Amino acid sequence: MTLPSLSLVDSDPAELAVDAIVIGLHSQPDQGGALLPAAGAESIAAAFDGKLTSTLALLGATGAPGEVTKLATLGTISAPLIVAVGLGDEPSGSAPDRETLRRGTGAAVRALAGSPAVALALPLPDDEDAPTVLRAVLEGALLGSYRFAGYKTKPQKGRRDPVAALQISIADAGDEAATAELRRAEVVARSVRLARDWVNMPPNELRPANLADLVTAAATEVGLEVEVLDFEQLKAGGYGGIVAVGQGSEAPPRLVKLTYTPEGVAEPKRVALVGKGITFDTGGVSIKPAAGMWEMKSDMAGAAAVAAALLAIAQLKPGVAVSGYLAIAENMPSGSAYRPGDVITMFNGKRVEVFNTDAEGRMVLGDAMARACADGTDYLFEASTLTGGQVISLGKRISGLMGSDEATALVETAGATVGEPAWRMPLPDDVRKGMESEIADICQTNANLDRAGHMLQGGVFLREFVSEGVEWAHIDIAGPSYHTGEATGYWTKGGTGVPIRTLLQIVDDLA
Ligand code: BES
Ligand code: ZN
Ligand code: MN
Numbered sequence: 001m002t003l004p005s006l007s008l009v010d011s012d013p014a015e016l017a018v019d020a021i022v023i024g025l026h027s028q029p030d031q032g033g034a035l036l037p038a039a040g041a042e043s044i045a046a047a048f049d050g051k052l053t054s055t056l057a058l059l060g061a062t063g064a065p066g067e068v069t070k071l072a073t074l075g076t077i078s079a080p081l082i083v084a085v086g087l088g089d090e091p092s093g094s095a096p097d098r099e100t101l102r103r104g105t106g107a108a109v110r111a112l113a114g115s116p117a118v119a120l121a122l123p124l125p126d127d128e129d130a131p132t133v134l135r136a137v138l139e140g141a142l143l144g145s146y147r148f149a150g151y152k153t154k155p156q157k158g159r160r161d162p163v164a165a166l167q168i169s170i171a172d173a174g175d176e177a178a179t180a181e182l183r184r185a186e187v188v189a190r191s192v193r194l195a196r197d198w199v200n201m202p203p204n205e206l207r208p209a210n211l212a213d214l215v216t217a218a219a220t221e222v223g224l225e226v227e228v229l230d231f232e233q234l235k236a237g238g239y240g241g242i243v244a245v246g247q248g249s250e251a252p253p254r255l256v257k258l259t260y261t262p263e264g265v266a267e268p269k270r271v272a273l274v275g276k277g278i279t280f281d282t283g284g285v286s287i288k289p290a291a292g293m294w295e296m297k298s299d300m301a302g303a304a305a306v307a308a309a310l311l312a313i314a315q316l317k318p319g320v321a322v323s324g325y326l327a328i329a330e331n332m333p334s335g336s337a338y339r340p341g342d343v344i345t346m347f348n349g350k351r352v353e354v355f356n357t358d359a360e361g362r363m364v365l366g367d368a369m370a371r372a373c374a375d376g377t378d379y380l381f382e383a384s385t386l387t388g389g390q391v392i393s394l395g396k397r398i399s400g401l402m403g404s405d406e407a408t409a410l411v412e413t414a415g416a417t418v419g420e421p422a423w424r425m426p427l428p429d430d431v432r433k434g435m436e437s438e439i440a441d442i443c444q445t446n447a448n449l450d451r452a453g454h455m456l457q458g459g460v461f462l463r464e465f466v467s468e469g470v471e472w473a474h475i476d477i478a479g480p481s482y483h484t485g486e487a488t489g490y491w492t493k494g495g496t497g498v499p500i501r502t503l504l505q506i507v508d509d510l511a
Contacts, residue, residue: 010173014043019115020081022108026090027063039123068111094125098136099419106144106490114160119167142189144490148200187315192497195308199495203280203297207251208328215307222314225259240345241363246329248337253329258310260322268321272372276361276384277303277328284357301481302383309503318511327364353440366465373467380472389455390476400476402459407473414505
C-alpha cells in the first residue's frame with residue numbers, strides 16, 4: 001500500500017476542488033460549551049453564513065478531542081463534504097496540543113477512507129511553532145491512513161481505499177520550512193509503515209531469516225552499511241544468549257547490525273539503538289498458555305522500530321553516528337531448545353542461570369547490548385516488548401523506561417514531544433539481590449520466580465550488559481507497540497510503530 005501524496009495549497013479552502021475537507025472544531029467552556037471553528041476554517045464558516053457551528057451541533061458535534069462529524073455541504077463550498085474533527089477546548093496559545101491534533105487528524109483521515117482527494121484546513125500557526133504543528137498534522141494524517149494489506153484471496157466488498165491525495169491548506173505554499181516538513185513526514189511515514197507491516201505479518205511468513213532479509217534489502221536501498229551474523233557466526237562469536245534462545249527453532253537466529261555514518265562531522269556523538277526481534281515467542285519450554293499466544297508475532301516490534309529508525313535516519317542524514325542492532329530469534333520448545341536451569345555464557349562473558357525460557361528477550365538483548373558497547377558508543381537506547389508487567393503497570397499507551405539519568409531524560413522529553421509517552425521506573429537494589437544465583441553470576445529472573453515488579457527485573461538484568469560510562473535507556477514497549485482494540489486516532493489495529501518517532505527525535509535532539 002502506498003502513502004497518500006502530499007501537497008501544500010494556499011488558495012481559499014472554500015474553493016478547493018477536493019472530495020472532502022477537514023476542519024477543526026473547538027468547544028468554548030466559558031461559553032457553555034458553544035462550538036468554535038478552529039483557525040484555518042474561517043472562509044468555510046463564512047460560506048455557511050453563521051450556520052456552520054449550529055448545524056454541526058445539530059449533528060451531535062461537541063468539539064471533544066478526536067470526535068468526527070460529517071456534514072454534506074450542498075453547494076456552500078466547492079468540496080461536497082466537510083469532516084469536522086474535535087480538537088477540545090479552545091487553546092490558550094496559538095496552536096492546540098500537538099498530540100490532540102495528531103490524533104484528530106488521524107481520526108479524520110481514517111473516517112475519509114473512500115475519498116480519493118482530501119484537503120486539510122486545520123489550525124497551522126504562522127509563528128515559530130509552525131513546523132512542529134505541521135509535523136503533528138502530517139504524522140497524524142499519514143500514520144492514520146495506514147492499512148495492512150493482509151492475505152485475503154478475494155478483494156473485500158465495500159472496503160474503502162485509504163485517502164490517496166492530501167492537500168494541506170497553509171498561509172504560504174512556497175514556504176521552505178513547510179516543504180521540508182512534507183519531505184520529512186514522507187520519509188518517517190514510509191519507515192513507520194514498513195515496521196508496522198513487519199509487526200503485522202504472520203509469524204510463518206516472518207521467521208528470523210525473513211526479517212533479516214527484509215531489513216537488509218530496505219537498508220541497502222537507503223545506503224546503510226549492513227552486517228548479518230548467522231547461527232554459525234553467532235556461536236563462534238560467543239553470543240550465548242542469542243544462540244540459547246534461537247537453538248530451539250528450525251529457523252536459526254540472526255544478529256543484524258545497521259550503521260549510519262554522517263558525512264563531514266569530525267567526531268560525531270555515537271548512538272546505538274538495540275531492538276528485540278523475537279519473530280515468535282511461544283515461551284519455549286516454559287510454554288505460554290494458548291489464549292493470546294498469536295499476539296507474540298509482535299515480539300519483534302523493538303527490532304522493527306530500530307530498523308525503521310535507521311532507514312529514516314539514512315535519509316534524513318542527521319550529524320550523529322547511529323548504529324542499530326537487531327537481536328533476532330524464534331523462541332520455540334523442542335528437543336534442541338534451551339532449558340530452565342541452563343547456565344549460559346553471554347557475549348560479555350557474564351554467566352546467566354536460566355529460570356524461565358519465556359524471559360528470552362533479555363537473553364538476546366544482553367548479547368546485542370554488550371556487542372553495541374564493545375563496538376563503542378556514547379548512548380545506548382534499547383526497545384523491547386520485554387514484559388507483561390509493563391502492560392499491567394503502565395497500560396497500552398505509556399512505555400516503561402529504565403536506565404541512567406541523561407538517557408532516560410532524553411527518552412522522556414522526546415516521547416512527550418512525539419506522542420509516545422514513556423514513564424521512568426526505578427532499578428532497585430532489592431530487585432538485583434533477588435536475582436543472585438547460587439551457581440552463576442546472575443539469575444535471568446527473580447530466583448524464586450517471584451513476579452512482583454517483574455518489569456523492573458528486566459531493566460535490572462539488562463543493566464549488566466551496559467559498559468561503564470555508556471548512557472543507556474531500556475524502553476519496555478510490550479503494550480504500546482501493538483494495538484488490539486478498535487482503531488483510534490492515528491492508531492489502527494496491530495503494530496503502532498512505537499517508539500520509532502521517539503528514537504528519531506532523540507537523534508535530532510543530540511544532533
Ligand atoms: N514477549 C513477552 C512479553 C510480552 C507480554 C509482550 C505481553 C507483549 C505483551 C516476554 O518475552 C515474556 O514472555 N515475558 C515474561 C517474563 C517473565 C517470564 C519473567 C512475562 O512478561 O511474563
Ligand atoms: Zn518475548
Ligand atoms: Mn517470552
